[in-house]
Amino acid sequence: MVLSNPIPDSARCGTPTAWIYCEPIYGSLMRYVAKDDKFEPAMAESLESSPDGKVWTLKLRSGITFTDGTPYDADAVSFNWERAKNPALLSPALYWLAQMTWQVVDPLTIEVTLKGPNYNFPWALQYELGMIGSPKAIQEKGDAFGKEPVGAGPFILEQFVENSYLRYTRNPDYIEKGLPYIDKLTLKLIPGDDVRINAFRAGEVNVHRTYIKRDAKALEDAGNNVHRMVVWGGTALGFNVKDPDLKDKDLRAALMHAFDNAQLTAAIYPGDVAPDSWYAPDSPYREDNVKYPAFDLAEAQRLFDGYLAKTGKTSLTLELIGFGTAPVAKQAIEVIGAQFNKINGLTVNVRPLDNLVLTQRWRESDFQLSYVSSANSQTPESMFRAFSTNGDLNYYGYSNPTLDEALETTRRTTNADELAAAWKAVGAELSKADAPVRLFAYEHDMVIGAPTVHGINPVNVGAATWERVWVD
Numbered sequence: 001m002v003l004s005n006p007i008p009d010s011a012r013c014g015t016p017t018a019w020i021y022c023e024p025i026y027g028s029l030m031r032y033v034a035k036d037d038k039f040e041p042a043m044a045e046s047l048e049s050s051p052d053g054k055v056w057t058l059k060l061r062s063g064i065t066f067t068d069g070t071p072y073d074a075d076a077v078s079f080n081w082e083r084a085k086n087p088a089l090l091s092p093a094l095y096w097l098a099q100m101t102w103q104v105v106d107p108l109t110i111e112v113t114l115k116g117p118n119y120n121f122p123w124a125l126q127y128e129l130g131m132i133g134s135p136k137a138i139q140e141k142g143d144a145f146g147k148e149p150v151g152a153g154p155f156i157l158e159q160f161v162e163n164s165y166l167r168y169t170r171n172p173d174y175i176e177k178g179l180p181y182i183d184k185l186t187l188k189l190i191p192g193d194d195v196r197i198n199a200f201r202a203g204e205v206n207v208h209r210t211y212i213k214r215d216a217k218a219l220e221d222a223g224n225n226v227h228r229m230v231v232w233g234g235t236a237l238g239f240n241v242k243d244p245d246l247k248d249k250d251l252r253a254a255l256m257h258a259f260d261n262a263q264l265t266a267a268i269y270p271g272d273v274a275p276d277s278w279y280a281p282d283s284p285y286r287e288d289n290v291k292y293p294a295f296d297l298a299e300a301q302r303l304f305d306g307y308l309a310k311t312g313k314t315s316l317t318l319e320l321i322g323f324g325t326a327p328v329a330k331q332a333i334e335v336i337g338a339q340f341n342k343i344n345g346l347t348v349n350v351r352p353l354d355n356l357v358l359t360q361r362w363r364e365s366d367f368q369l370s371y372v373s374s375a376n377s378q379t380p381e382s383m384f385r386a387f388s389t390n391g392d393l394n395y396y397g398y399s400n401p402t403l404d405e406a407l408e409t410t411r412r413t414t415n416a417d418e419l420a421a422a423w424k425a426v427g428a429e430l431s432k433a434d435a436p437v438r439l440f441a442y443e444h445d446m447v448i449g450a451p452t453v454h455g456i457n458p459v460n461v462g463a464a465t466w467e468r469v470w471v472d
Contacts, residue, residue: 008157008166009146010138011084014092014128016378020209021187024168024466026151028130029058029077030122032459034229039122043072043132043152043175045108047125053117053412058125060108064152064175066134072152074104079135093128095385095392096121117412120381126459127379154180154467163189180467181455193327206450206471207464211235211374212328213272216446225449227458233377234275234443235329237320237336238370239436242397245316246368253433254303255369256293258343264335264440268328275439278427285423293433297342304343317347321361322371324352332440333371365395374443380410387430396436403429 013022031042041047045061064072081102084091091097102112114121124130137150147160152175155168168185188205190196197215200208210216220226237259239246246252265274279286308314320340322333330352337350348369353361361367377383384407385393389400406425413419430437447464449456452472457465 007146008149008160009089010080010131010133010149010151011086011089011091011093012146013131016127018092019127019131020464021166022131023153024155024185024187025149025153025157026131026133027153028126029132030125030130031465032123032126034458039126042126042130044125047122049119049121053119053121053414054114056112056114056121057105058110058112060110061175062108065173066137066150066152067156067171067173068134068137068150070134070136071107072132073107074110075107076135077110077132078102078104079138080132081129083138084129091128093124096124096128118381119414120379120384120411123379123381154465155185165189174467176467181470182466185466191325200448200450203450206453207456208448210446210448211443213444213446214270216444216448217271219448223451225451225453225456227447227449227456227464228444229446229458232379232383233278233430233437234280234374234439235332235441236372236374236437236439238367238372238396239438240365240367240370240396241436242365243368245318248307248311249434250303251307251316253293254300254307254343255340256433256438257296257300257303258340259292259336259438259440260295260339261292261440262295263339264332267335268332269441273442275442278430278439280442283427285420285427287424287427290424290428290431292431292438300343304346308345315345315347317349318368319349319351320369320371321351321353321358321367323355323358325355329371336440362395365397372437374441374445383407383426384411387426387436398436400429 008022008025010022010026012018013026027043029042029044030039030047032039043061043064045059048057049055060072060074066072081093081097084093085097099115100112102110105111132151133145134150138145141148149157154171154174156171157166158169159167165186165188170180170183174180190199193210193212196208197210199205200219216226239252241247261274265272273281276292277286277290308316320333320337323329333350333352337348340346340348362370377386382393385391387394387398388404388407403426406422406429409418409422429435447456447458453469455468455470457468459465
């Protein structure tokens, strides 16, 4: 399978992308199974919460040892969480660690107390808090641990060639007896969408991850197996609503009306459904009366002219940034820029950037208009973080009390009717003309296996577990 930019230090494995190359080494405490829409214990034995979702009791499986022979127990989990507090590690776990305390109850039990109710906590035990490394190895290896990791997962990292590949071998002492089925696993780092798909077609790799639906369809038509995982949102155009110009709702509405999603979809995602609201047609939270502003260039011009009149300006120049290394992403911002430039008096300069530069500018809210990856809306908790007023991933500077209340409700209740009402309210607010994002692709992260590969278990966001995979 192909992936990008791994450093498999357990403290840094908490993102959906990093999970792919870390899970073989560490397993994860809990595991989300997309096809069942539920969590199951993985390295843990069980997870239970108090009735209000504030206190969580995590029990570990008995008899787990790290591959260096030391015990995988509650003290090891606590050690890893304490270590992740070090800001120098830039651990994704810092988000959760700032809102929780915990105590070791016994060798196999940890009790976690959150600052407030949050039924999304199991996501943390798959991602940010879910990867546990050997305390002994961490202490002995120091800074080298990321390249010489020691876990208790289904595989052992045998060889790590930076910017090239990670090669794993079967862990004979893995806690699930008889697993994994395969003896060797290699994850390759292959830059470029076209290069990756060509490697798959040539048989150089037999599992491929992609978000490009037309590639997936072509591979499926050729007899390969495609495992799709729907994310909460998708790929979008983002607005920095703190920008002196884009804080104006009428200007954002003008851009919404100038957005021709049908044209964009035909050019970039042929055969796909052009998003007309936050939720896709098959979403249980979709409401047919909730729609994005319709493409209407005349209305866009009227709103834009009104913006110029009230500000005393005669023209406006904006910048649209996006990924320069991904051909589909680059093409998308070019099409969007051309559409916006049909508004008389508006100039939108399109600027493709290196991934690291784009990420830095995004995190610093140093943008006006930006391509937004589906990574910002892949789980319920990431939705809260991205769109609530004080969310740590709310780089848009957006604030909406109605949306805040709906997102908070999604964290504090398990009642199906209340959850459905809250998620519908989220969709309604994010489909309005003054929303901070405009979806232009409903995303499915896809794991594609060759016909000879069986047992792929897609868990979420382009990730799969490997312990039950077998090959003809």
